[in-house]
Amino acid sequence: MSDRYKSCVDLHLVLRDDQGRVLLGERRNTGYMDGAFHFIAGHLEDGEPASRGVLREALEEAGISIAPEDIRLVHVMHHYTNSGRMALFYEPTRWSGEITNLEEDKCAGWQWFATDALPEMIPYAAEALAHIDKGVFESERGWEQR
Numbered sequence: 001m002s003d004r005y006k007s008c009v010d011l012h013l014v015l016r017d018d019q020g021r022v023l024l025g026e027r028r029n030t031g032y033m034d035g036a037f038h039f040i041a042g043h044l045e046d047g048e049p050a051s052r053g054v055l056r057e058a059l060e061e062a063g064i065s066i067a068p069e070d071i072r073l074v075h076v077m078h079h080y081t082n083s084g085r086m087a088l089f090y091e092p093t094r095w096s097g098e099i100t101n102l103e104e105d106k107c108a109g110w111q112w113f114a115t116d117a118l119p120e121m122i123p124y125a126a127e128a129l130a131h132i133d134k135g136v137f138e139s140e141r142g143w144e145q146r
Helices: 050-062 123-134
Strands: 008-013 022-027 040-043 071-080 084-092 107-113 138-141
Touching: 008 050, 040 050, 050 071, 050 084, 071 123, 084 123, 123 138
Parallel strands: 008 084, 071 138
Antiparallel strands: 008 040, 022 107, 071 084
């Protein structure tokens, strides 16, 4: 069944400091909303469990290590942004290492932001963060505009 619909799975890491601020990176050279801010994020790879994929992205993009037992799924969003996508948002209870910009070609740098003073973000990610802060686990967006 090669014509079966397949949705892309996006993985996001909602990293907060001891003041409750969230870590966001400014996008550049991506071809999509460059200049806007986004979480540590990436795509699930074939044969990879989602929880391990987000740990891989944390290490690849920001140089931080997170133990599997220190991560929890905090939000699931099925959204339509250019295509149908499933976005999984994880939040760690702790991590180790110094946050470093390891993808300078795609990210202008990492910064901490208070949730009441966020910069321009990728819209679905900003909406997901608002849901997370309200304790809403699941959402959908963008399908009505299709």
